[in-house]
Amino acid sequence: MEKFGSIRTAAFRSRLFSKEQEKSAHVQAKVYRLSMAHPGDLTALATLLATGEIEAQEIVAVIGKTEGNGGVNDFTRGFFTDRLMTLLSNYLDDSPEKIARTVPCILSGGTEGVLSPHYAVLCRSKVGGEKRENESALAIGATCSEDMPFEFVGTVEHARIVAETVKAAMADAGITDPADLHFVQVKAPCLTSDRIAELREAGKPVPAPTASASMARARAAGALGVALATGEIDEASLCDEAFLKDFNLFSTCASISSGVEVLCNEVVVLGMSSSWGGPLRIAHRAMEDALDVTAVRDVFSDLGFTNGIQISEADRERLKAIFVKCEPDQSGFIHGARHTMLNDTDIDPQRHIRGAVGGLVAGVSGDTRIFVSGGAEHQGPFGGGLIAVIAEAPAVEQTEGQEA
Template sequence: MRASVHRLGMAHPGDLSQLAALFDSGVVDPRHVVAVIGKTEGNGGVNDFTRGYFTLAFSALLAERTGRRRGEIVESVPCVLSGGTEGVLTPHYLVFSRDPAADGPAGGPKRLAVGVAFSPPVPPEAVGRQTHVEMVAAAVGQAMRDAGISDPADVHFVQVKAPCVTAARAQEAAARGASVLTADSGRSMAYARVAGAFGVALALGDAPAGRLTEAAMFRDYDIFSDRASISSGVEVACNEVIVLGNAAGWSGDLAIAHRPMKDALDIGGIVAVLDDLGLAAAPQLVPAAAARVRGVLVKCEPDRRGLVRGNRHTMLDDTDINAQRHIRGALGGLVAGVLGDGRIFVSGGAEHQGPDGGGLIAVIAEI
């Protein structure tokens, strides 16, 4: 098996012209596409419909090129979009494909492995609760098996898109006699992210199972996974999971590495993950090195204590600009400055995803 990653730009959230060109040229076989992770220029909130717009356009294009039903594609190819391209961030998307005819040599080096999975639909009353944690953990295990990864240490990044509760979903649950954790869509998105982070930690062994409970959510910030990136939205009804790691049996020249980011100023974490892949930033990658980078994935969170290295920040108290938009812009600028490229997936809402007040960074590059 060989994994390929293409980082493509878009003129608007429904622009798939660069992917269509790769299909036309034969560079990418549409039948081999297994997942997409991208950034759209929406607000990143509950009513960010740029994510659904992209998914509609993508599934329509893939259906046209493969002859499969669009609904079948939506249910089998994870398409995880994060809204918000503040500052120097560039709207873009990563297309992951797998060529099953290109096996790696026996005993060869571990190379990029990609696995995907979908959980069953999550009932509204389960969102953000222990059942949700367990559903994510099961789906992560399934995606690892799909990637041919048996050792959790070989997993470097797990992207989950989880559903949240809307007013309509809350009413549907109430009609069945069930109660949701919260009917506030924004809070529901946050609880879904934490349930996803706990599910990844459970599947990978990043924390003891006995600590990954509802009682620890938003309370015990010593519990986290620095390999979990969780998004939530109204456009999905189940947990969509993408596992990225390095495994034997895969061919090609791509590998992935990750590092935790201890806070919003942790430029050392960025430099370290690049060094893990043989890329030297001094202080910025030279163009030849930057050309080897295929994807950059970052998760971040405004420090809830209101301080960054002892100095006060105002991200949580700004009435005009949401705190998540602040942190995406700040981290986007920091990482882009080192990489020399604004095509970076930066997602806010990093509760229990990396160290408290920090986050994580993963990079895919040619070795």
């Protein structure tokens, strides 16, 4: 295992091809979007591993949606992760605990409305044959920071650690220009009542008074850490007072989740790179609000999908993954009309917004296997969020590449 300061990454993922190998092979991303019947269902992946369709050594990360509540006590995330690492340990020469430190499994709970439980397996493989000249394709990188002290959760120091981890993940993906990034998924640790009590007993700073407040601050730190790494904000703008207050500071490509099941910061970056080949492409757009169907349509248009009321069934076969971040507008209004998400004591606001935005995106895509995560503090414009889509290039583009 190699270390990048406070960063961990699997050695087999960090090695680059030799000059001789580059002449006869190139790296290519593969994405498998798999459904699950329950939070511990890994039948689809187990089948693909058993048949050799997926090589365990090629799995870089897993990002998925479970039918849990998405809160502090959402144990579906840890359950799925445990099952995944146990499965991978049957194929990799390592324990489940060690694999969990190098293969991020980032899960978001909550499949409200029409959303469907699923997970995307992100792979990197060597492919024979020369890569098409001047081609850029989907690039994937992933790293994990060292376990972070609980007194850092949701602080400036947390943001700086995320920024360094993002840079390491970019290097892992071979992405040098932040402009080529389209989606940065971070899973950050959060505090629990027990962890808060431990900090107080030790006389250490307590960054947040409750577990829920800690999750929000951790998401803010993660988002501003991404923005720092990409140059969307500068070091001088980074201060604890800005967290959850100055929403002029944000990243247009960050997607942050927080949970009790991780002790480190897990980072997965998705972008475009000329060092990669293959048919997969990625695009993203910032969403101005929960009704921004224009941004949703535009991101599909960027990937060559024809404009229409809904993507056709035939065209949907090109879709490999859809990622969305969203947030209930804290002003209490959307397009001038009052919403009640923030004041509903029966249903958490994040569950409201996941169902609403999930329905919007599903209506355009015609697909319900969408990663929709709430809690978009500093992730996209205030009251909005972002959407990123991975899809195969249109047949015309692929044909032109073959002819070339």
